[in-house]
Amino acid sequence: MSCTVSMTVNGKTVSREVEERTLLVTFLREHLGLTGTHVGCDTSQCGACVVHVDGRSVKSCTALAVQADGADVTTIEGLAAADGTLHPMQAAFREHHGLQCGFCTPGMVMSAVDLVRENPNPTEAEIREGLEGNICRCTGYHNIVKAVKAGADAMAGAQATPVAAE
Amino acid sequence: MANPNGIGASVRRREDQRFLTGRGNYTDDFKRLNMTHAVHVRSPYAHARILGIDFADAAAMPGVVAVLTGADMEADKVGSLPCGWQIHSKDGSPMKEPPHYPLARDRVRYVGDAVAVVIAETREQARDAAEMVVVDYEELPAVGSSTRAIDGGAPLVHDDAPDNVCFDWHLGDKAAVDAAFANAAHVARIDLVNQRLVPNAMEPRAAMGEYDQSSGEYTLTTTSQNPHVTRLLMGAFVLGIPEHKLRVMAPDVGGGFGSKIFHYGEEAVVTWAARRVGRPVKWTADRSESFLTDAHGRDHVSHAELAMDADGNFLALRVSTLANLGAYLSTFAPSIPTYLYATLLAGQYKTPAIYAEVKAVFTNTSPVDAYRGAGRPEACYLIERLVDVAAGVVGMDKTEIRRRNFVPKEAMPYQTPVALQYDTGDFAKNLDIALPLVDYPGFQRRRAESKARGKLRGIGFATYIEACGIAPSNVAGALGARAGLYECAEVRFHPTGSVTVFTGSHSHGQGHETTFAQIVAERFGIPIENVEIVHGDTNKIPFGMGTYGSRSLAVGGSALVKAMDKVERKARKIAAHMLEAAETDIEVKDGRFTVAGTDKSLGIGDIALQAYVPHNFPLDELEPGLDEQAFYDPKNFTYPNGCHVCELEIDPDTGVTTIVNFAAVDDFGNVINPLIVEGQVHGGLVQGIGQALYENCVYDEESGQLVTGSYMDYCMPRADDVPSFTVRYHEDQPCTHNPLGVKGCGEAGTIGAAAAVMNAVVDALSDYGVTHMDMPATPEKVWRVIRDATPAMAAE
Secondary structure: EEEEEEEEEEEEEEEEEEEHHHHHEHHHHHHOOOOOOOOOOOOOOOOOOEEEEEEEEOOOOOEHHHHHHEEEEEEHOOOOOOOOOOOOHHHHHHHHHOOOOOOOHHHHHHHHHHHHHOOOOOOOOHHHHHOOOOOOHHHHHHHHHHHHHHHHHHOOOOOOOOOOOO | OOOOOOOOOOOOOOHHHHHHHOOOOOOHOOOOOOOEEEEEEEEOOOOOEEEEEEEHHHHOOOEEEEEEEHHHHHHHHOOOOOOEEOOOOOOOEEEEOOOOOOOOOEOOOOOOOOEEEEOOOOHHHHHHHHHOEEEEEEEOOOOOOOOHHHHEEEEEEEOHHHHEEEEEEEEEEEHHHHHHHHHEEEEEEEEEEEEEEEOOOOOOOOEEEEOOOOOOHHHHHHOOHHHHHHHHHHHHHOOOOOOOHHEEEEEOOOOEEEEEEOOHHHHHHHHHHHHHHHOOOOEEOOOOOOOHHHHHHEEEEEEEEEOOOOOOOOEEEOOOOOEEEEEEOOOOOHHHHHHOOHHHHHOEEEEOOEEEEEEEEEEEOOOEEOOOOOHHHHHHHHHHHHHHHHHHOOOOOOOHHHHHOOOOOHHHEOOOOOEEEEEOOOHHHHHHHHHHHHHHHHHHHHHHHHHHHOOOOEEEEEEEEEOOOOOHHHHHHHHOOOOOOOEEEEEEOOOOOEEEEOOOOOOOOOOOHHHHHHHHHHOOOOHHEEEEEEOOOOOOOOOOOOOOOOOOHHHHHHOOOOOOOHHHHHHHHHHHHHOOOOOOOOOOOOOOOEEOOOOOOEEEHHHHHHHOOOOOOOOOOOOOOOEEEEEOOOOOOOOOEEEEEEEEEEEOOOEEEEEEEEEEEOOOOOOOOOOHHHHHHHHHHHHHHHHHOOOHHHHHOOOOEEEEEEEEOOOOOOHOOOOOOOOEEOOOOOOOOOOOOOOOOOHHHHHHHHHHHHHHHHHHOHHOOOOOOOOOOOOHHHHHHHHHHHHHHOOO
């Protein structure tokens, strides 16, 4: 059985005929070619697939495309400005070396942006608890935590702590 | 520093832009016209005979293109997955090496063993059809653990491997060790298990095969740490495709940790199937498949004894290890519990006599091979747990017994009794740096303060040394490697002065595109933006042994330096010609070529241009072009070393362990990019902490079923499970035998951390009489130990 799904993805209206069972992540990756959103597990544990649906973080492997019908979806490809300027959270991940292999990174960044939306000035403990749904195997989280803190500061308009070349 | 992006600078990574904006190119992101999707039918039994496969219904399902089995592969003369390392037993006989077919033929030997592959228009259709394939199995008794494998009368995993033994190997001087034990004042003993782990790179394995009918060329895009090795093994041994007709690409790869070194059956299946169906075929593992079929790590059961004199000086070490290799030999499996394990059993200590025996066995479980550290974490954990036990036996402080037995830096180079020769290291210095970081003198006060709050506080030390920069090919060959383990680099200057570097190393998170470019920018005095690093494509790179064993910088970086040396020699000739000077009068500094004592000079860019647009080169002496390649074969292993300290607190009511301080002091030789090195340490530490406190791959001993097959059963460390770290390194002891003086940093964290954490856990529980606990120290296990040791509670 197929059905028509329409939504706004990264500011563009899209509409596709898909099987009803199509997951949101499959819709994004296979039907729209937005391969920045990753699939790292099959039990909704790892968070590599996190996108924003109407501004809230959602594990897109655990939602059907039809559930996002009519919604406003943002993926990692839509986070930076149109001119390519990185979102403050993306810039903070780069500055603080919050990524290595890059596979968990899109989900991690999208989760972090939503975390800061809910809690604009999180403590280290709050950041760690807030990222509990995202698994990273490379970084040991140390630099991710630093990046999220710096990203939060930058998003608040505060001067991001400059990190001089050590 | 002359170049702001040169050696020693924390250059922000150049690869991050694409990863942060969703523009990475991982294998599953690739699409091809007319591409099909493969889903494997896998055995639900650990051990069974295949009586028949009925796929008529599956083949008739919507979208199905083909259903292929082991019989089809056999008809096409597809071979067995080869093993790259051969071990000989004590009696001189070669290891048992049973065939390992990409699709099983008559028997399946572990849960997840592939039996058939369904190829369809979409992944969903392939999955639907795979569920319709009916395999008629005759279930056989299974062997789910190494201890059961050698239990007399256990079922045989392979009929031609009696008692399930693959090899029974040893290293060291048994007579010398026996003599030392006979005269020992003290002996410390330990029995321990180094549990099986699942590597769990976040990107599941994937592979896409393509075949071009007109040219006869195959292309495999795969999640590999070493695409050339995969091309060699698959082309020469499995599918019979010559190298010039087989391209293997490993694009962006989402972590490896060892698990993506090996040539896996799925790679051969999609490549072979692409020709069979005449269309590209892509397979991507889901996480459940990864748990079942990625090569696992560790899985040792060991007994060890340390003989000491009355003053706590180590006299001899005796180790006996049972190693689980799983159902088949993975690519490097035999080397892990032998030459990457027993050779490291000296650790940082001058123990004069060491003898190790390793019995490696087959079981009905997923193959076991290298996982971050690969043998060295097992060695470190055994030594460092045993040294803590020894400190208790002789009544010495845990730091003092270590210090007393360290190989002193004055003794370098130091020949160990287990084959290796350490070139440099200052182990006392590592400890001296570490102790203030954890305020060791203040520990007893903090312990008392914790006790007043009803908590148990412990501190644990671990020192480690590893053999990296794998490997001197002559040594590797003598130890059983079937190939040399050099590395290759090509440095190609372009006419306008920019550079493309082709490296046989592969980056899957390590940041080579940045670090390698720093080395080139520094050498030639050019902006880092003018340097491009290319890796992961057999059609572009001359050859490569790939990335594992912390070898990329030590071996691949050294090959890069060697190629740059050749470029500089050629550039010097060109400069001499252009400046009408003798070659010997040309001085070179930061990419400028100057006639000594004059102001006549040329930049490397001017020389590169002339190299490609020459008009009057003396062609008998000077060829056009500025493009050189080099192969570098190391003279010795490199020996990163360090001291890790963990302080933690246990809540006796819940058994929950909380790390309150973790300091890592490492000697990696010279450091190119401190930011990246520290990131490698952080990640390694959490994998070590994961082993100590959380992770455990469990098979049911009788049925061989994988009990921990998802992230809901296998506990991965999460952000709120681990602390931030204090990381320090020193550069006082650079490697003596490679041009960069580098040792490698990729595995260090994992090697030291597990032992440091467990020593701290045991220390915290010492009031309960605990002298050892096997990993992982889960809350339940810790709570039970406390309960059992508390008579009042046990009576309830």
